[in-house]
Amino acid sequence: MLRDRFILGVVLLLTISCFSQTRNPLIAKDLTEQQAWVDSIYDGMTLKEKIGQLFMVDVFSRDPKSVTDAVKTLIKKHHIGGLIFSKGGPVRQAKLTNEYQALSKVPLMVAMDAEWGLAMRLDSTYAFPWNMTLGAIKDDKLVEQVGRQIGLHSKRMGVHINFAPDVDINVNPENPIIGNRSFGEDRDNVTDKSVAFLRGMQGVGVLGSAKHFPGHGDTNQDSHKTLPTIPFSRKRLDSIEMYPYKKVIDAGIASIMVAHLNVPALDNRAGYPTSLSSKVVTGILKDSLGYQGLIFTDALNMKGASNYDEPGEIDLAAFNAGNDILLMSENVAKAIAKIEEAYTKGTITEKRLARSVKKILFAKFKVGLNNYEPIAMQNLYQDLNSPEDEVVYRKAMANALTVLKNNQAILPVKNIEDKKIAYVELGDDSGAPFYIALQKYAKVTKIEGASASDYVTKLTDFNYVIIGFHRSNDNPWKSYKFTAREVGIIEAIAAAKPTVLDVFVRPYALFDLKNTTNLEGVVMSYQNSTIAQDLSAQLIFGAIEAKGKLPVSVGTDFKINTSYETGTLRRLKYGIPEEEGMDSQKLNSIEGLMKEGLTDVMFPGAQVLVARHGKVIYEKAFGYHTYTKKQPVQLDDVYDLASMTKILATLPLLMKRYDEGKLTLEDKLGTLLPVLQGTNKQSITVKEVLSHYGRLKPWIPFYRATFDDSGALSKAYYRTRPEENFDLKVAEDLYLRNDYPDTIVKIIADSDLLSRRVYKYSDLSYFLFKKYLEDSEGDDLNGLTQKYYYRSLGANKMGYKPLDRLAKKDIVPSENDNYWRMQQVQGYVHDMGAAMEDNIGGHAGLFSNANDVAKMMQMYLQNGYYGGKRYFSKETMDAFNTCYYCSNGVRRGVGFDKPQLGTAGPTCGCVSDNSFGHSGFTGTLTWADPKTEIIYVFLSNRTFPTADNRKLISSSLRTRIQEVIENAVIP
Structure with missing residues (x-):
């Protein structure tokens, strides 16, 4: 009897179509032990406990105790299966995780949205480059290293699944929610980067999640606020939006998140979210693509889903569509009651419930929850902010920096003795690290002006001008555009002097520049981090090479994959000890x-x-x-x-x-x-x-x-x-x-x-x-x-x-x-x-x-x-x-x-x-x-x-x- 049940469980997990994965991504090395653990846990559960496993609720570690305590009720009373942590701090989150895990009969699977690291949600943690920045890198091994570091941080924080990478192909520059979160607009580059990131992160034992299926890249609407429509044909969707999923599935992605989108070519019901569509979740993702890993809904409290129906009804519809985990339900108690009612009526079968719950338990075993240990608090901050993190960041950023224009070989700066160099700072964020770094190479004078003509007058005696455009690096959604005044200043200076424009925001900012003819040099630095500014100054003076390529197209001036490689002049570079095989602790x-x-x-x-x-x-x-x-x-x-x-x-x-x-x-x-x-x-x-x-x-x-x-x-x-x-x-x-x-x-x-x-x-x-x-x-x-x-x-x-x-x-x-x-x-x-x-x-x-x-x-x-x-x-x-x-x-x-x-x-x-x-x-x-x-x-x-x-x-x-x-x- 036990042998028959084991075989049935294996068949349940390994049955695949001719188009599906060659190996289920949730299976651990010791399948026999894994199956035995899953069966023992499942068989010991009540119906309510099984249904509870389907729910992953959100927690903000920064919230007051009264709010975080409410989650304890969900764990004890409703037996939820997982948590997704959001804003807060690492120590607070670690303590809460340990408290929550101690209350749960079955160890909780902990998730986060940490696309560019825990810093996406937590203070005092390391922020790695955004996907758009990584998309500019030619060597995918470096993206894998970033994925690995993020995985190591997640694991150290007791996080088992990271809802990353974002595999959306950002074809639409006006996309309000994806943008910098995408690796770019080229499907092959996005796919290759996604696979590399995944390989690094899952390689250290943290499950990845490709999102937002079937593709959120070509829309100018935000599914947090409304239900965006993706109006393309099935042929177009297969060749662009859904293309990366075939590759990441083959690469062993552990989970996929389904977006709240209206895609008439996939489900012609008017205004029907893909996350609730069995045609999309089961028909395409499971059957056509043969996907066997965990399937998450996107957050069910987002307007793209919540506007469709009442809490509870939405959850039931999402489960019936084929999703395994219902993320951030608006009302867990009501949703569990709805699913239990459907089970009692026979609308949901035991086989259907077991399929999802056992997949969840297989995933929990895969990440080691069969031998759960609390998060160690000692050296937590240091472990999440190590020199190795900066080594990886600096290496990635140095390889992302992209020269988009280099007329008259203005880059790198040669013959310093003949140059009188000025720096003009534009934007609303600090360019101080950039200016400090520039001055390590030559005498560079910062010029400030009230107007375009004022700048031109003050720059009379200079023969080389560097303009830095700096906007906030806090998150990818911050404003990135040039103001009309700034455009006027750039055009006036470029018309008067040899000028290099260095852009420390997303590439789409360049749409605001209607005339780039007079700019001799354009550098895309992507982000306004201190390291990006430091390295970009090093590039300008030829200490490091320009290696990146533009991951998106910006009008007719800057085509996708634009890249001018610049050699080095072998000037001094600046970095940290571990980059050059030295121990910073010893140097300290x-x-x-x-x-x-x-x-x-x-x-x-x-x-x-x-x-x-x-x-x-x-x-x-x-x-x-x-x-x-x-x-x-x-x-x-x-x-x-x-x-x-x-x-x-x-x-x-x-x-x-x-x-x-x-x-x-x-x-x-x-x-x-x-x-x-x-x-x-x-x-x-x-x-x-x-x-x-x-x-x-x-x-x-x-x-x-x-x-x-x-x-x-x-x-x-x-x-x-x-x-x-x-x-x-x-x-x-x-x-x-x-x-x-x-x-x-x-x-x-x-x-x-x-x-x-x-x-x-x-x-x-x-x-x-x-x-x-x-x-x-x-x-x-x-x-x-x-x-x-x-x-x-x-x-x-x-x-x-x-x-x-x-x-x-x-x-x-x-x-x-x-x-x-x-x-x-x-x-x-x-x-x-x-x-x-x-x-x-x-x-x-x-x-x-x-x-x-x-x-x-x-x-x-x-x-x-x-x-x-x-x-x-x-x-x-x-x-x-x-x-x-x-x-x-x-x-x-x-x-x-x-x-x-x-x-x-x-x-x-x-x-x-x-x-x-x-x-x-x-x-x-x-x-x-x-x-x-x-x-x-x-x-x-x-x-x-x-x-x-x-x-x-x-x-x-x-x-x-x-x-x-x-x-x-x-x-």
């Missing part, structure tokens, strides 16, 4: 070390940056400009780099001349500088002095020679205001005699060499190379570095003499000088020798923030290439990044510092021999490792208020941070 321990540095008064404030594989993955500012704690350090603030100037200013200029064949490492100083001919330095080679192996003294205190006998500054050398022959500004109200830089070179030329040839770090050669470079090139180091490097790199924060370029408040002070300049040194180089060279030294004088230092270091890692420009060859980089005298105990490369040879040195001892970098006296350090492709930048003003503070040095804090970075690499 940097903050503890920085807190130690601040608490122990090693420095008032600092910036720390970490990049890997060309992507900045950690960038934070700590502390304040000074110990008064009035001005917090910002990422755009600049620090005195001190000796990092050597490898960021002088060295790249020497490498350029080497690359051009104008300099060799064996050239002798006497050949390069006539002033050294006949001195003890004439035969020292470039390689020797840049390796700190040329017997030069480490330092000469040039400023001390300018004091008079009383210990005051000599009037022979200084003035308090600029005068003829005294206009080298050393500091505020302090001017040095113009010829003193030549005196410095003469002092160096006449200085003694060390008695023997040993490794000895020395600044002196960089005074000499400064003179060599400036004499050879006909400009000072300030002009040369800007001309050949910083402008084209987009390093607009980097350079000498920051007071000429930046506001004083954005420059971190380096010392309270009480021995020479007798003032707070801010905006003037800390190093005395460099200050006496008009603040433009070969060894010191450079100021920068961490981001621009990273650009230079990335250029080195890329062997002289950055931003689409070749600065020098790999061979040149190799020549300078070589330790020629390691066997003699000299760790240095040619200009670059290298890892220690013994136990003491500039690094943590955990970087490769091929790594390189430099530190600075003011408390700075930068390091790059070609092996791991990691860049590390540490900037501080440890010399404030006095250079006598050596706590940073003695603590080894900088190298301890470097060790944290190296240990954060995921094996």
Whole structure:
């Protein structure tokens, strides 16, 4: 008898037509155990309990207790089979779920509408891209990853079925309810994306649900408010609206939701909803398509259904039509009574009831409710907002961004040095993340205007304009259109200037632009999320490629699948550690070390940056400009780099001349500088002095020679205001005699060499190379570095003499000088020798923030290439990044510092021999490792208020941070 019943149950579930699925999507791996559990549960139920399984009621975890308690009555009295959670919060929902499950004799099947993640309904949870955004992605594997993450979140929240994906083909741009919820208007793209999403989500054990059958995409009405009509022929419906269902059924979709639509070609009864039609639910979905999974009605409290009949009658009609689960009934008690009455009268047979109830129980077993466990509350928030979520989101968004127009190859931005770029923000939502991201690449000025003509006037001096159109990213139904004023502004600017329009809303917004002829570039970014804005800025500047394709058509200008792929210029990208194989939790321990540095008064404030594989993955500012704690350090603030100037200013200029064949490492100083001919330095080679192996003294205190006998500054050398022959500004109200830089070179030329040839770090050669470079090139180091490097790199924060370029408040002070300049040194180089060279030294004088230092270091890692420009060859980089005298105990490369040879040195001892970098006296350090492709930048003003503070040095804090970075690499 038991064997016969088992066979009957299997036959009930596996009987299929020639067009149906090859495998029932509700069957678990252990069919025998599943069937036994289903039968045991079913046989133990009363009639009311069986009917109760058909109902899934809605719960809002944000509702007051009196309302959520009403659901407990439905569970205890009416034995409902499931819950669909809506608006609320994750902790509240988890607690309610556990309470509800504890009351239910049969575990409840919990559902949600979480099309783009739990954030569709819950606060404090992760929002993934909308379907329209995903529809722009060419690689369906990325959509599968999104589906997987949403599935993992659903599972963590005790949600067993997600009413997703929405497989509607949004043919009608005026569709008020689908729109961004659709993957697009192309049936094949929608189908492929739906299958991929489904594969990811069901692959982690969460049931999917294709909706809204037979297709809600081509209507301008909302079934929540009325009964929309789909007036097309059966042939059209088969080829468009219903096409995805055949594929998702074959792919194993666990459930399908039937919409409230009037489709005369499928059921010619006037105004009869498809959700109540046996011709649609049974005749087409079950019989013609052979679907065996769960069939849900759309919410029965929607006007598309509820307007048709009374509560209870609607539920009975929906069940008779062939639906298995009645979603969000308006009156559960009345509906159960109606179905029970029909059962008693024989209108509903036991076989019919068993078919649906057992399908529901099969689904419950499939999701593990046969071994139900309450939701674990610990780390719930963290599990729903993990770094992996952002990795998936960023990857999906980066692949969705679409260039729709690229006349004159305006994208990506090339030759930054020739561009004066303006940003115009339109729309009613913030574009701040976009503007901040743009400024990481170049100087970009935000322009605001009152009218179209006002904008054009203010943009007179600019030759590249980026317009960002920003509207709310809260949900897909938010307003997305341009106003008439905004259209006028865009057209006026585009007619006057080379213009790129970046649209952070759905593509249909472009219908409002009647004339796009003058727009050189159009970027579709789809959503106004912070990540979308950040990545779109990276695309504009060529850090990442444009890969997306337009998933819908927008008039005649922008056809479906429009796509202009743009290559990369290999500028720095920006992201999170896990994208590049690093552990953010481990990197976060940097903050503890920085807190130690601040608490122990090693420095008032600092910036720390970490990049890997060309992507900045950690960038934070700590502390304040000074110990008064009035001005917090910002990422755009600049620090005195001190000796990092050597490898960021002088060295790249020497490498350029080497690359051009104008300099060799064996050239002798006497050949390069006539002033050294006949001195003890004439035969020292470039390689020797840049390796700190040329017997030069480490330092000469040039400023001390300018004091008079009383210990005051000599009037022979200084003035308090600029005068003829005294206009080298050393500091505020302090001017040095113009010829003193030549005196410095003469002092160096006449200085003694060390008695023997040993490794000895020395600044002196960089005074000499400064003179060599400036004499050879006909400009000072300030002009040369800007001309050949910083402008084209987009390093607009980097350079000498920051007071000429930046506001004083954005420059971190380096010392309270009480021995020479007798003032707070801010905006003037800390190093005395460099200050006496008009603040433009070969060894010191450079100021920068961490981001621009990273650009230079990335250029080195890329062997002289950055931003689409070749600065020098790999061979040149190799020549300078070589330790020629390691066997003699000299760790240095040619200009670059290298890892220690013994136990003491500039690094943590955990970087490769091929790594390189430099530190600075003011408390700075930068390091790059070609092996791991990691860049590390540490900037501080440890010399404030006095250079006598050596706590940073003695603590080894900088190298301890470097060790944290190296240990954060995921094996």
